[in-house]
Amino acid sequence: MKNNIDIMSKIVCFSFFLLVFFSCKHHENEYHSITDKIEAESKNYHGTSISSEAYIGDIKTIEITEGGHTFLIPERKSQIKSYACTECHTKPLSQMQSKNLKKAHWDIKLDHANANTMNCITCHDGTNMDHLTSLTGKSIDFNNSYNMCSQCHNKQFEDWKGGAHGKRIGGWAPPRASMTCVNCHNPHKPHFESRWPARFNTQKVKERE
């Protein structure tokens, strides 16, 4: 009788341990949180076969390296209709403002900061129209016009380099191609216009009546 109880208790003990052993295996929730999971699983990240290169399409790009980030941005100069500017701007600006010359982009109104801060020559070089000019008079290429903007919009520049500001071209996968400032913002009028939303759900209105 005592032997029986002994065996019984052994079996109970054994099955208890077995239960504990099997029930402690969490396959589903290996990580405490998603951030832990991302951290752990990206440690031996080898890259993927997925590429977004095909989706960049016909857009001509240039590679830039800024603050440790290397990525592609659209080439700008070929997109400016009447580049090079010096083809028309053969004389200094003061001489070109006469009445008998053909007018071009005379209707541009600067709606960017206020008159105390900015006018045309804050960005444009009156003596060499093919380049932009920095606040200290250094020349900036039209292709790298983000260097112009970043003088004031430093925070946006930081975010843009990292990828928090601006928009990707193509897809999410490498190689990274991002729009540059002037692809979304008109430098003469950089804010976004207010407009009507693209859609209105009439069915939702009916449902909620």
Next chain:
Amino acid sequence: MSNNNKKWFSLNLGRKEKVSSGSCSCGKTSGGCGTSSNSHHMTDDEFAAAAINASIGEERTKDGFEQVFDVKMDRRTAFKKLTASLLIGAGAVSTSCSVISGDESREKSQIDWEEQFKGNYKLMTDEEKQATVDRLVRSYQLRTGKTLSMSSKNAEEDVLFGYAFNISKCQGYMDCVNACVEENNQDRDSQMQYIRIHEMKDGKGFNFNEADDNYYHEVPAEGHFYMGTQCFHCDNPPCVEVCPVQATWREDDGLVVVDYDWCVGCRYCMAACPYDGRRFNWSKPEVPEAEINHNQHYLGNRMRKKGVMEKCTFCVQRSRAGKNPACVEACPTGARIFGNLLDPNSTIRWVLENKKVFRLKEDLGTEPKFWYFMD
């Protein structure tokens, strides 16, 4: 019945590769299988009557309680029911095998049969996935005469999709919603939309009770901010837990997907989702033929039917190919950022590591892979 070992039973109705033994699966070498003397060739009415008899039979006069508790299933009734259902099966076979019907309708019913009895997509091997996709493409071709491309691309290794939304950038234009509806072939009749853009008052926080997700006035409105919600592709998704038939699950790349052909339409997942991320097809989704997006994925934007759940899949047909989801591409303000969370050099990772990000209802432990941040 079939030559490869599938997980489900399939009839071989008039497929060309099996002609060696006869023209038809019933084993006859000459004549239609419906023409033999002892076979029971049913008319449509008889067929329907038999079907109803087999499925509910006497219970037509009983109420629900009696049907459940007052079943006298002796051996005779059991056999009766079995015979009746066999008759229906024979009817289906004879219709599809009959010599009168053309090759096309035969193929159609063959496809329908195999589609009807296919397994859960989640459990399929790659070949089986490809086979069901091929069938769906062929079926669409037979029915409409048009071709579409449907993918069954699996999750890639070392990919975990994540999304970030910049609240200070969104202007409430709703271009994303339009792009989503067009990309994902959503029902135009019910104006279903996966994305909702909430207009919220400044200084009140995320107050969904006072937010408006169906505004129509010039945006951005003074004193308001905008934030979008959609399926957050939780890493610990409650919708998946509650599904009684496992028709929804989380893929290895983090996408929470639905097998529309396995879904029974119980809407448990809709109730379980704390973010209102899921949508139900109350009626047959109608998309004008000209507007159908023919670039499809089995788990994504292929045509749904009445009575199944659907939801945002981060545009699986696009994202697995390396494109951004349609909403990300359409956003004119760059408020939407998408990428691979496991790639330490991805832009989404930079956002998570350098911006002050948060998620909705983080305390629920659902681990959504959709972060909000501000400039």
